[in-house]
Amino acid sequence: xxxxxxxxxxxxxxxxxxxxxxxxxxxxxxxxxxxxxxxxxxxxxxxxxxxxxxxxxxxxxxxxxxxxxxxxxxxxxxxxxxxxxxxxxxxxxxxxxxxxxxxxxxxxxxxxxxxxxxxxxxxxxxxxxxxxxxxxxxxxxxxxxxxxxxxxxxxxxxxxxxxxxxxxxxxxxxxxxxxxxxxxxxxxxxxxxxxxxxxxxxxxxxxxxxxxxxxxxxxxxxxxxxxxxxxxxxxxxxxxxxxxxxxxxxxxxxxxxxxxxxxxxxxxxxxxxxxxxxxxxxxxxxxxxxxxxxxxxxxxxxxxxxxxxxxxxxxxxxxxxxxxxxxxxxxxxxxx
Ligand code: AMP
Ligand code: FES
Ligand code: ZN
Numbered sequence: 001x002x003x004x005x006x007x008x009x010x011x012x013x014x015x016x017x018x019x020x021x022x023x024x025x026x027x028x029x030x031x032x033x034x035x036x037x038x039x040x041x042x043x044x045x046x047x048x049x050x051x052x053x054x055x056x057x058x059x060x061x062x063x064x065x066x067x068x069x070x071x072x073x074x075x076x077x078x079x080x081x082x083x084x085x086x087x088x089x090x091x092x093x094x095x096x097x098x099x100x101x102x103x104x105x106x107x108x109x110x111x112x113x114x115x116x117x118x119x120x121x122x123x124x125x126x127x128x129x130x131x132x133x134x135x136x137x138x139x140x141x142x143x144x145x146x147x148x149x150x151x152x153x154x155x156x157x158x159x160x161x162x163x164x165x166x167x168x169x170x171x172x173x174x175x176x177x178x179x180x181x182x183x184x185x186x187x188x189x190x191x192x193x194x195x196x197x198x199x200x201x202x203x204x205x206x207x208x209x210x211x212x213x214x215x216x217x218x219x220x221x222x223x224x225x226x227x228x229x230x231x232x233x234x235x236x237x238x239x240x241x242x243x244x245x246x247x248x249x250x251x252x253x254x255x256x257x258x259x260x261x262x263x264x265x266x267x268x269x270x271x272x273x274x275x276x277x278x279x280x281x282x283x284x285x286x287x288x289x290x291x292x293x294x295x296x297x298x299x300x301x302x303x304x305x306x307x308x309x310x311x312x313x314x315x316x317x318x319x320x321x322x323x324x325x326x327x328x329x330x331x332x333x334x335x336x
Pocket of ligand 3: 219274275276279286287
């Protein structure tokens with residue numbers, strides 16, 4: 001097979017595009033896909049300061065690499081989740097990458113800054129580990145971006161992640177979440193813009209990119225993620241993809257092109273500052289402050305006429321199974 005771009009012997013086939021590339025042209029193909037995603041959705045420009053959330057995995061390190069290669073002002077943000085050796089090593093590969101590139105990296109340690117780590121958060125609160133984790137990430141990413149004056153937060157969510165999440169949200173008809181599953185979410189009161197420049201690239205493509213770019217990334221999955229619902233949806237999508245190549249892309253990219261618009265009116269929540277921390281929320285206290293108070297055994301003030309916390313927690317739990325929380329918002333729908 002010949003490289004689609006230069007005609008040399010191809011090394012990598014991208015079945016979805018019915019195309020093959022040599023190594024150099026594959027790297028170009030990935031960077032071009034990122035560049036096109038950024039331009040077509042006006043995610044950010046070369047003058048914007050971009051905060052890239054970097055986990056130490058292939059997607060986010062690959063994204064950071066591509067953004068730097070494309071000449072964007074990209075600073076990394078690493079959140080230490082305190083998940084034993086897994087976190088130690090992911091922090092280390094992220095630091096090494098930053099040092100190798102001479103790029104700026106902001107580090108936040110959840111325990112140092114907020115008093116708990118993810119294993120403790122999962123054990124002590126009423127939320128699942130992944131729910132506390134998603135909530136904490138979403139909160140810290142936005143807060144760091146606001147505090148450091150960044151215009152936008154970029155995450156490494158790829159096509160497989162987004163298709164799996166969309167499948168989960170659709171099976172439950174979580175219309176409010178579906179409305180927010182777009183690769184760019186505009187800035188709103190107290191929230192910076194959120195973007196996913198890898199949304200057109202499959203996990204295989206991002207893995208091949210990281211490999212070809214010589215990026216040292218952490219290969220293993222988080223040890224706490226076993227049995228996670230998202231993984232089941234990924235398996236289901238992969239089974240469909242194996243039978244009909246292109247299904248995954250048609251599903252999510254079709255949503256971006258034609259479906260998302262139909263759900264826009266579902267995104268209606270009004271935001272106001274959390275009375276504890278000032279971050280935007282739909283209730284009196286944001287979901288992060290409520291979760292943290294629960295984990296630390298602290299008590300937040302109660303609004304007048306408040307219903308008991310158990311009812312609220314039960315409501316949240318039913319919605320908290322999906323990592324859509326990265327881009328969800330405070331889970332309570334009650335008014336202030
Ligand atoms: P995940 O929630 O693990 O699927 O990760 C989705 C995206 O969130 C990654 O591509 C990163 O951009 C970001 N991310 C995940 N974990 C971290 C972390 N510990 N620190 C910073 N960013 C992270
Ligand atoms: Fe969040 Fe494992 S990375 S629970
Ligand atoms: Zn708060």
